[in-house]
Amino acid sequence: MTKFLVSAEEMEPIALGGAFLGTGGGGDPHIGKLMAQAAIARHGPVRVIDAEEVDDDALCVPVCMMGAPTVMVEKLPRGDEAREALHQLETFLGKKADALICIEAGGLNSTIPFAVAAATGLPLIDGDGMGRAFPELQMVSFTMHGISATPMVIADEKGNSSVINAISNQWTERLARAQTVQMGGAALVALYPMDGAQMKKGLLRNTLSLIREIGETIAAERKLNRNPAEALLSRLGGRRLFSARVIDIERRTTGGFARGKALLKGMDGDQGRHFTVEFQNEFLIARDSEGRALATTPDLICALDADGGLPITTEQLRYGLAVSFIGLPCDRQWRSQAGLDLVGPGYFGYEQRFVPVESPGETA
Template sequence: MREITADHMKDMARGAAVLGTGGGGDPYIGRLLAQQALERNGPVSLVDVDEVPDDALVVPTAFMGAPTVMVEKLPSGEETIRALRALEELLGRPVTHTVSIEAGGVNSMIPFVAAAELGLPLIDADGMGRAFPELQMLLPTLGGIRATPMALADERGNDLTLRTVDNAWAERLARSATVEMGCSAAVSLYALTGAQVKEHMVRGTMTLCERLGTTIREAARSHADPVQAATDVLGGRRVFTGKIVDVRRGTAAGFVRGDAVLDGLDEDTGHSLEFAFQNENLVVRRDGEILASVPDLICVLDTDTGEPVTTEFLRYGLRVSVVVAPCDPRWRTPEGLALAGPGVFGYDHPYVPV
């Protein structure tokens, strides 16, 4: 266990946005929410998975919806507390720990808000090892754990609880409710025991976020290559460096969907690259050839600074590098690919591991 203060948030949010593969929310917004909660309430205890009692009640917290909406409709953090309390009331016993449902600039920071405001320890883990657009796309789903009962809360004071027959229906009904709540809502779901956290979550995610963010910052400060430094931490490879020449993006049904086109620079001059996204980056092609796709990580970083570029901030003229990295091995199983592989998003090409 170690104490996490507001001073840790900038590096953690940066690294979380890298792992978020374009989604998971704006790291600046996430950092501000977490910093304010920590400054107001003091540090949060970050505990290792093995420190969690098997009978603990662990409730994740997050935001659901389109990341573009949160740029204009800023969350207060109060929605998160109401969602967690609503689920706690439904479960009939007090929550003992919270945890991140996914990596991302907002969704890795929201659990710090809940932990600081409610005095809960935060587990050093998450449910994906990256970010995915739909709430059934978690490793606990592969372990047979139900997403519901779950609770949603919006900024107007509306709270909603759901029980569904399976996790796909939880996504479907919660997405509809989120759209009615303004395409952004706090959620609390996937109530877990400590034993289930140990078996089904990705260990060490918060520590990896901090390491990634620190590595990028220190590389940029020392005039080293921050993109390569981040690539080394991820265990991936840089596949393209270029300038964004086209972005098509729209918000519909609670998602941000679109694609971007890059013209190559440096050693990639004369080549082009295209990647498509649904909140998160889904597939990347170089000169029409598929280089990587979900569930592996496709990360877009500013070439000069190494800062992660989320899908809502893609714009013409931005010079970026595209890095791909392997996902958690459980996503590469037949069951994992059936839940979050390329075919789930409508692509007919086979999965080719990074």
């Protein structure tokens, strides 16, 4: 049974909500939105279904982009690489997929699966593996539930592809990342093939409904010339972190990450204070000038343009920009030791311990 139908027009709030839950990374969902809209115009709307509706032995497959989202703006996908990756995975498994999954509910990968769902006629399950965006492929709830990322298919726009079989999801990341680089920095993949029973254990539920609602909220508030921050907080819980203007930003690309740190000067109620935000693709740690952590990964640090109210990515940070930062608690699975080992501050190389966004204040 269909939970909701997504038309070309309804991709707008989904892309907007995906940009917000991308926590500054995951890529701008714009290209994925255009791909989805073209596919929906041609094949009809996408059916989003509830996880509980899926049979335990149904084959469920996440499809997504891997690599630097910034690359895809210049190296446009041909459009059918993700379908080709899915098709090759089906051939390898000798079984047809019954439903598709979004690997992440933030950024580019919250829109690309809609394009594949429209083109194949397969339903998309309401949920994802992150509840936000993260940069590496093992950083999903599925890993914590013992679901293997492989067999995985990676395909590029030229016609090259590989079927990877690896001994761990971390090894899958290494082997797939190296090929992504050779393929020009971005590739389309189908991975974590799982049955319905596994999916019901591992999936973070209802995140597609959530990003649609977030997108609708942002759009409605912007129409009223209001910054959406307050409305989002009252809907999502979480905490206003600060509003501030960027006064310095340093960036470096190391180890395949876009790393950096922004220094901000408080405005509105935060006048006279300073803040820093550290990022590696996504925003990972927000601090005040005394070094107290206000929010840390895996909790979500989301940014809105303080003037226009639109979500801000780390690439868009620039001198003089006024930003409202909001902290949201992550899915509670990420706060377990296994979750923090996968995506906590330590994995990203910070000495900072995880401090829940609802009880901040610990210094580094």
